[in-house]
Amino acid sequence: MSSLISHLITQGIPQETLSYLLLTPLLATLIAFLRQIVGIKSLGVYYPLLLTFSFLGLGIERGLIAYLLIVVLANLITCLIKKIPLLYLPRLTIVVSITTIGLISLIYLFNFLGYSFELAQALPIIIILSLSDKLVSVQIKKNFKSTLIIVLSALATAVAGFYLMNIEWLKLTVLQYPLSFLLIVLIINISLGRFRGLRVSELWRFRHLLKLPPKD
Amino acid sequence: MSMFNYLRNYKKILGLNARNLDYVLRKKHQPSTKIADNKLLVKKILKKAGLPVPATYFVIRNKKDFEKFSWDLPKSFVLKPNKSLGGQGVLIVYGKKKDALIWIKAGQKLITIENIKNHVFNILEGNFSPKEENDTAFFEERVKLHPTFKPYTFKGGIPDIRVLVYEKIPIMAQLRLPTKQSEGRSNLHLGGIGVGIDLKTGITTTAIQHNKIVENVPKTRLVLSGIKIPSWKEVLKIAALAQEAVGIKFLGIDIALDREKGPVIFEVNARPGIAIQLANQSPLRERLKRVEGLKVKSVKRGTSIAREVFGGEVEEELEEISGRKVIGIFEPIKIFTPDNKEINLMAKIDTGAYLTSIDEKIAEKAKLKKIDKIIKASSVLGEESRPLVELKFSLEGQLIETRACTTDRSHVKYDIIIGRRDLKKFLLDPLRKSKIIKEES
Numbered sequence: 151m152s153s154l155i156s157h158l159i160t161q162g163i164p165q166e167t168l169s170y171l172l173l174t175p176l177l178a179t180l181i182a183f184l185r186q187i188v189g190i191k192s193l194g195v196y197y198p199l200l201l202t203f204s205f206l207g208l209g210i211e212r213g214l215i216a217y218l219l220i221v222v223l224a225n226l227i228t229c230l231i232k233k234i235p236l237l238y239l240p241r242l243t244i245v246v247s248i249t250t251i252g253l254i255s256l257i258y259l260f261n262f263l264g265y266s267f268e269l270a271q272a273l274p275i276i277i278i279l280s281l282s283d284k285l286v287s288v289q290i291k292k293n294f295k296s297t298l299i300i301v302l303s304a305l306a307t308a309v310a311g312f313y314l315m316n317i318e319w320l321k322l323t324v325l326q327y328p329l330s331f332l333l334i335v336l337i338i339n340i341s342l343g344r345f346r347g348l349r350v351s352e353l354w355r356f357r358h359l360l361k362l363p364p365k366d
Numbered sequence: 367m368s369m370f371n372y373l374r375n376y377k378k379i380l381g382l383n384a385r386n387l388d389y390v391l392r393k394k395h396q397p398s399t400k401i402a403d404n405k406l407l408v409k410k411i412l413k414k415a416g417l418p419v420p421a422t423y424f425v426i427r428n429k430k431d432f433e434k435f436s437w438d439l440p441k442s443f444v445l446k447p448n449k450s451l452g453g454q455g456v457l458i459v460y461g462k463k464k465d466a467l468i469w470i471k472a473g474q475k476l477i478t479i480e481n482i483k484n485h486v487f488n489i490l491e492g493n494f495s496p497k498e499e500n501d502t503a504f505f506e507e508r509v510k511l512h513p514t515f516k517p518y519t520f521k522g523g524i525p526d527i528r529v530l531v532y533e534k535i536p537i538m539a540q541l542r543l544p545t546k547q548s549e550g551r552s553n554l555h556l557g558g559i560g561v562g563i564d565l566k567t568g569i570t571t572t573a574i575q576h577n578k579i580v581e582n583v584p585k586t587r588l589v590l591s592g593i594k595i596p597s598w599k600e601v602l603k604i605a606a607l608a609q610e611a612v613g614i615k616f617l618g619i620d621i622a623l624d625r626e627k628g629p630v631i632f633e634v635n636a637r638p639g640i641a642i643q644l645a646n647q648s649p650l651r652e653r654l655k656r657v658e659g660l661k662v663k664s665v666k667r668g669t670s671i672a673r674e675v676f677g678g679e680v681e682e683e684l685e686e687i688s689g690r691k692v693i694g695i696f697e698p699i700k701i702f703t704p705d706n707k708e709i710n711l712m713a714k715i716d717t718g719a720y721l722t723s724i725d726e727k728i729a730e731k732a733k734l735k736k737i738d739k740i741i742k743a744s745s746v747l748g749e750e751s752r753p754l755v756e757l758k759f760s761l762e763g764q765l766i767e768t769r770a771c772t773t774d775r776s777h778v779k780y781d782i783i784i785g786r787r788d789l790k791k792f793l794l795d796p797l798r799k800s801k802i803i804k805e806e807s
Contacts, residue, residue, distance in 0.1 A: 186383055235481065237484070237488065238488055238491060344387065347381065348379060348381040349381055349382065352379070352382070356644070359644065359649060360372055361375070362375055
């Protein structure tokens, strides 16, 4: 383990926290990679990053359930109040409020029916709830299809991120060589930032153009 | 071989990564792309340069303006947020109910004065601006639909022509048709139809909707290819002039055709979409690379380069249908001599003559094989007998083996004329100039 890291640990910072913190740039790199090389758009870096951390907090199964429930509820409510003329921010707030109430009642209902379904940690759920505001804004400004695509892309990104953050040897390596690790992340991002090639999604989009016979 | 071709095409297509790195990020000696995002500023710049823009009716900059505004709106108008991207928050209204404060949106939905006020308020709050900053709303003239596009346009919508211009040279163009789904807006990602345009002729080629090729206007049998865009040269010129005036090197310019005023610049876009490559079935990056670094002095030169270099798709299509090559009056040919040498000549195409005839000195020099046959030809000089030779030559990539008569052509400009007998594989277009002549002029 690097001397800097062992010093920090002796100062009382938990090892788990340190490795999560150091892995965050890698998680962001994964998101950048999925965007620039694969072509998955998931509302910037911030959204899938927070979603991944919520999944880490809740565990993958509960995380997925919470995310899907919240997304469905929030979009349903957006549709329901679409006709009422309201200004934008109050509209968003109303959606988030009703979604919260809806989520609590659903959890209660599940428990009442005998399924053990406690989503113990409040913070990750609150994060997912506040993220839903971003999705609702997509739905208001664009349409259902774009919303669905973004919901699924963000989900895929966060799931990939979740498994990345759970690779044990990575967690240890990052504590052993924190500086070289950050350097590598930096180099990867510089090359990602200069990548001029087509994204995987564009290979599909332009598949017919790619097969065009040469002229002359 | 096919893999090789795939890789070659891969480099020719412009993806979002390359577009952003090479054509959107700010370059030296170039104003910030932010200018293009400010619609009112762009209108001011274009107007100053003497270019046609739709008239601005009212501008509402803040809540104070909002409170003071009379809401005495005309029958038809377009309401726009000053800084939105991709057609977001643009409201197109094309009619008003009599004696009521109710208007008709493109897409045939009704909209009340309250809805309109609400929309303006949302614009001011910045709900359509990319950074959610406070924004300005403005009402402008709705362009009157040109009769050419009427059958192809969803009621109330206004089609426009997107021309991509790089340093005064138009690179690619497409006609964008609004649909019911796009609520009168012509943006492709909102469901509009993109139709590729041949830069030379202004005739439409292929069409796409949602990235897929479509043949007809949805739910009709109207074919989308073969539409001739009116005032095409004017459209190209205005697009190039607009790029020059705004000053951003690579710019998408949206031009609508007004029934009375002709071409009018709708908007400019510093981050033009890349689906235009699908509508034109032609890669963009290759075209951009071909003109990179060209110092074009005038817009006139830029548009003529565009028409000559990137145009001619319709011509190719004609060739595909007829299976014959289109040639002009003067064409370069390559003669293959019996001792395997090649001679390059400029030939005149002459449909008035049956046989091809070649200058006797050249025939001799090339050691063309004589045929034991002499034909009698009548000309202004009286009757002559001309010896025949075997001739093998290529024209526009076609190999022709024939016989030609030899005459003294030292007193005329072209050493060879090609007659009808050897033109069966070609279609003649008197306006077409061959590439060599283009370079000379």
